Amino acid sequence: MATIFIQRTIKAPVQDVFDAYVDHGSWIEVPGVLSAKVVQPGRVEHNGIGAIREIAAPGAWFREEITAFDRPHRMEYKVLKSVPPLRHDLGLVEFRQTADGTLVSWTSHFHSKIPFTDGLVKQVGTQIFGLVLRTIDKRLTAKV
Numbered sequence: 001m002a003t004i005f006i007q008r009t010i011k012a013p014v015q016d017v018f019d020a021y022v023d024h025g026s027w028i029e030v031p032g033v034l035s036a037k038v039v040q041p042g043r044v045e046h047n048g049i050g051a052i053r054e055i056a057a058p059g060a061w062f063r064e065e066i067t068a069f070d071r072p073h074r075m076e077y078k079v080l081k082s083v084p085p086l087r088h089d090l091g092l093v094e095f096r097q098t099a100d101g102t103l104v105s106w107t108s109h110f111h112s113k114i115p116f117t118d119g120l121v122k123q124v125g126t127q128i129f130g131l132v133l134r135t136i137d138k139r140l141t142a143k144v
Contacts, residue, residue, distance in 0.1 A: 001089070002118040004108040004125045008133040011101035012140040018072035018095045020136045021104070022047040024055075030135045032057050032128065042066060052080070057128065060084065064091070084121065085113040104133055 010017050020026070024047055027036035035056045042048035049069040055062045061083045068076035073095055079088035089109040096103045106129050112121045 001109060001111050002122045004110075004122055004129060005106070006126060006129050006133070007103060007105045008130070008137065009098065009100050009103050010133070010137045010140060012137075014095050014097040014102045015072045016140055017102040017104060017136065018075075020140055021093060021095070021132075022069075022075060024051075024053045026139075027055060027132060027135075029139070030128075030131050032131065034058065039063075042069070045069065045071075053077075060124075079110070084117065086121070087111045087113060106133070 024036055024038050027033050030036075033055060036053070038047060038051050038053050040050070040052035042051035045051075047053075047066070048071075049066050051066045053064050053066070055064070062079055063081040064077045064079050066075060066077050068074060075093045077091040079086055079091070082088070087110065089111075090107070092107045094105045096105075108125065108129075110118075110121065112118050
């Protein structure tokens with residue numbers, strides 16, 4: 001089992017950061033993301049609980065379901081299918097307003113189904129998560 005955990009403070013209100021993160025289609029702005037789309041809308045909100053999103057990057061593809069959605073504090077997801085293949089136990093993204101902006105904490109627990117690749121998947125995943133949050137930060141703070 002491997003865990004990715006990253007945090008980033010974004011100098012914007014929690015509602016704006018949450019909205020930017022859950023706008024899955026905008027992930028196409030993230031360097032290295034080839035496509036990002038909601039293939040099945042959520043039950044109440046387009047990007048909310050029950051939504052199925054697909055994200056592709058060079059050498060990787062993920063089909064994920066949004067499993068919990070507590071606006072603007074928390075979103076959980078689960079990888080349903082992926083390349084490379086993973087057993088994914090939990091994806092959790094939490095948003096907390098602070099004096100400096102919004103602290104985003106992103107955790108993902110997984111196990112690669114390809115032997116001895118957890119470390120590589122963790123390294124690449126950490127970089128990608130960081131790029132997602134950096135892109136959101138740039139987009140939101142450019143408005144200020």
